[in-house]
Amino acid sequence: MDKIIAKNFKFENWKYTKSSQFKTFKNIFSFNKVEKKIIPKNNEIIIYNGQLINNGDYIVKNNIKIYNIDEAISQKINQIQDKINQFSSFKNDQYIEENLKNYNIGYYLYFPKNLILKDKIVIKNIIEQGNETEYINLRILIDCDENSKVTILSEEEFLNKKCINIVNQCFVNNNSSLEIINKSNKTDTKQIYNFFSLINYNSTLKYHTIDINSNLVKNNYFIDLNSPGSTCLFNGLNISKHKEHFDNYIEINHKHSKTISNLNYKIIADHKSKSNFFAKSIIHEKCSESQAYQKNNNLILSDKAKINANPQLEIYNDDVQCSHGSATGQIDEEAIFYLRSRGIKLDLAKQLILNSFINEILEEIQNIEIQKDLKETLDNYMVL
Amino acid sequence: MLKIKNLTAGIDDKNILNNINLNINSGEFHVIMGTNGTGKSTLGHILAGKDNYNVHSGDIIYKDKSILDLSPDERAHEGIFMSFQYPVSIPGVNTMHFLRTAVNSIRKSKNLDEIEPGDFIKLFKEKLELIGLKSEFSKRSVNDGFSGGEKKRFEIIQMLLLNPDLIILDETDSGLDIDAIRIVSNGINAFRNKNKSFILITHYNRILNYLKPDFVHVMLNGTIVKSGGKELAVELEEKGYEWIK
Numbered sequence: 001m002d003k004i005i006a007k008n009f010k011f012e013n014w015k016y017t018k019s020s021q022f023k024t025f026k027n028i029f030s031f032n033k034v035e036k037k038i039i040p041k042n043n044e045i046i047i048y049n050g051q052l053i054n055n056g057d058y059i060v061k062n063n064i065k066i067y068n069i070d071e072a073i074s075q076k077i078n079q080i081q082d083k084i085n086q087f088s089s090f091k092n093d094q095y096i097e098e099n100l101k102n103y104n105i106g107y108y109l110y111f112p113k114n115l116i117l118k119d120k121i122v123i124k125n126i127i128e129q130g131n132e133t134e135y136i137n138l139r140i141l142i143d144c145d146e147n148s149k150v151t152i153l154s155e156e157e158f159l160n161k162k163c164i165n166i167v168n169q170c171f172v173n174n175n176s177s178l179e180i181i182n183k184s185n186k187t188d189t190k191q192i193y194n195f196f197s198l199i200n201y202n203s204t205l206k207y208h209t210i211d212i213n214s215n216l217v218k219n220n221y222f223i224d225l226n227s228p229g230s231t232c233l234f235n236g237l238n239i240s241k242h243k244e245h246f247d248n249y250i251e252i253n254h255k256h257s258k259t260i261s262n263l264n265y266k267i268i269a270d271h272k273s274k275s276n277f278f279a280k281s282i283i284h285e286k287c288s289e290s291q292a293y294q295k296n297n298n299l300i301l302s303d304k305a306k307i308n309a310n311p312q313l314e315i316y317n318d319d320v321q322c323s324h325g326s327a328t329g330q331i332d333e334e335a336i337f338y339l340r341s342r343g344i345k346l347d348l349a350k351q352l353i354l355n356s357f358i359n360e361i362l363e364e365i366q367n368i369e370i371q372k373d374l375k376e377t378l379d380n381y382m383v384l
Numbered sequence: 385m386l387k388i389k390n391l392t393a394g395i396d397d398k399n400i401l402n403n404i405n406l407n408i409n410s411g412e413f414h415v416i417m418g419t420n421g422t423g424k425s426t427l428g429h430i431l432a433g434k435d436n437y438n439v440h441s442g443d444i445i446y447k448d449k450s451i452l453d454l455s456p457d458e459r460a461h462e463g464i465f466m467s468f469q470y471p472v473s474i475p476g477v478n479t480m481h482f483l484r485t486a487v488n489s490i491r492k493s494k495n496l497d498e499i500e501p502g503d504f505i506k507l508f509k510e511k512l513e514l515i516g517l518k519s520e521f522s523k524r525s526v527n528d529g530f531s532g533g534e535k536k537r538f539e540i541i542q543m544l545l546l547n548p549d550l551i552i553l554d555e556t557d558s559g560l561d562i563d564a565i566r567i568v569s570n571g572i573n574a575f576r577n578k579n580k581s582f583i584l585i586t587h588y589n590r591i592l593n594y595l596k597p598d599f600v601h602v603m604l605n606g607t608i609v610k611s612g613g614k615e616l617a618v619e620l621e622e623k624g625y626e627w628i629k
């Protein structure tokens with residue numbers, strides 16, 4: 001089994017989390033095969049303890065293909081290796097290197113050309129195995145080909161104590177639109193997550209990530225806007241109620257003129273949780289007529305909770321439109337008094353205000369069914 | 385209905401209100417006038433139960449019981465309502481959802497079933513129309529982006545829906561144009577009956593021509609220095625406050 005050699009974490013995306021916090025990441029976990037009969041719904045792709053369960057009808061009917069990554073590479077499916085090579089922003093990061101060398105689970109999901117999907121696709125990743133000292137390397141590649149329109153709900157259920165190291169790569173090809181909603185429930189999981197996306201000509205990625213209920217989470221997102229019309233809407237919500245350590249780094253690279261990014265991120269931190277948010281939207285020198293917007297609002301609910309929020313714009317071109325704002329505060333006492341003076345009890349008054357804060361993020365989700373479902377989940381989660 | 389007895393109160397150990405005494409019977413309409421910064425809104429907030437004010441001595445008896453230990457929501461359940469001088473905006477909290485939650489909270493405290501959503505929508509739109517706000521206000525966030533006058537109208541709509549017994553109107557007429565004062569006054573007058581009592585804080589006589597108060601009190605430096613009938617308000621508007629001192 002391979003041992004990881006600790007490198008210096010000199011990159012700014014590792015500013016708020018120390019590699020030593022992950023020192024239990026030592027060996028690679030190997031899955032035990034278990035037989036369990038799971039029948040996916042029509043639109044579901046289920047990965048259960050690393051095993052792909054046969055897919056629902058809707059997946060098959062629409063010609064959505066799922067390959068083992070190794071097989072896809074060796075069989076040169078869709079010139080996959082060439083596509084992977086386009087990712088320029090691979091940082092010299094030990095966890096990414098380790099993942100790419102030694103992944104236990106690796107799948108390549110291909111959405112064919114001209115595929116306009118009415119219904120969402122659900123990718124359910126359920127892991128019931130694992131432990132605190134060995135880590136699971138998970139790699140998923142999503143390839144959305146030209147002129148397609150796809151919505152993916154990615155559900156992660158990591159139920160027991162475990163360590164997990166994920167690399168996701170995502171291509172959005174010309175004239176396509178991909179919406180990803182990441183909903184996870186990973187109590188007790190220690191996670192390192194690296195997400196890379198290439199967005200091509202006249203294409204849009206809408207990425208929503210709702211992070212609740214974790215132990216130690218380090219997420220890095222690297223998004224490249226490559227061609228005119230490349231657009232990214234990044235929408236994040238992070239709710240920490242206990243002793244979580246969340247650390248999110250988001251880097252959006254405008255690498256061409258006429259590219260657009262819109263980042264909206266919110267944190268709610270309670271109890272003794274620690275939430276870190278560092279975002280960089282970079283408009284490179286020759287990328288005129290681009291637009292980059294950043295909005296960050298945070299609520300801190302306890303004296304002992306901590307929030308570090310640091311959204312930055314790095315602009316190397318005059319001919320661009322940008323805006324940027326960040327605010328961290330407590331629940332407005334005047335608003336609470338106002339609601340209570342109308343007969344609404346304290347807990348319910350707080351809940352109304354928190355829900356309004358959350359809903360601003362959820363309402364960006366274009367898929368109404370998913371939006372409703374998440375509102376319900378979070379309403380229940382937020383009940384104090 | 386309300387007996388304020390020797391009330392001395394303020395922030396920390398600093399007094400804003402000094403030895404206030406006021407008796408209000410059911411069905412009465414009282415007016416409090418007074419210079420800026422004299423403690424009128426503070427009195428309103430203390431009656432509504434705002435907890436950053438400290439009551440240093442005295443008592444507030446409402447419906448024969450002291451309410452000093454009641455939270456703002458409990459006071460609302462008992463029928464106390466304040467129309468704020470400066471209503472806060474709460475972005476993202478929908479007006480209709482807010483008011484339905486409030487109405488149901490009060491109903492729950494009286495062991496009544498929740499109001500049917502459909503019935504509530506009808507009721508809400510009816511009150512919006514009565515007080516002169518467009519029905520689109522049911523889709524907006526509480527006070528968010530409302531003009532000064534719209535906020536004051538919305539306070540009165542809340543009063544009508546929550547159906548309180550003791551109503552404190554803190555400068556409800558400030559920010560309203562002449563027509564709006566008439567509309568809002570008509571709404572208040574239609575709501576009045578022998579079981580409801582009012583305290584209106586105002587600087588102007590105009591609204592009193594519609595509301596016809598029973599008593600007018602002058603508050604200076606946190607204490608009530610003079611009381612009389614509605615002719616006192618006319619005198620104050622002519623002569624100012626200097627002559628009282």
Ligand SMILES: Nc1ncnc2c1ncn2[C@@H]1O[C@H](COP(=O)(O)OP(=O)(O)O)[C@@H](O)[C@H]1O
Pocket residue numbers: 395400418419420421422423424425426427436
């Ligand atoms: N929350 C507060 N903190 C500090 N001072 C206050 C507070 N509320 C009221 N005051 C002070 O108490 C005095 C009375 O204020 P207020 O009741 O608003 O006056 P009015 O409504 O009569 O114009 C003012 O000097 C005001 O600055």
Ligand SMILES: [Mg+2]
Pocket residue numbers: 424425426469554
């Ligand atoms: Mg005032």
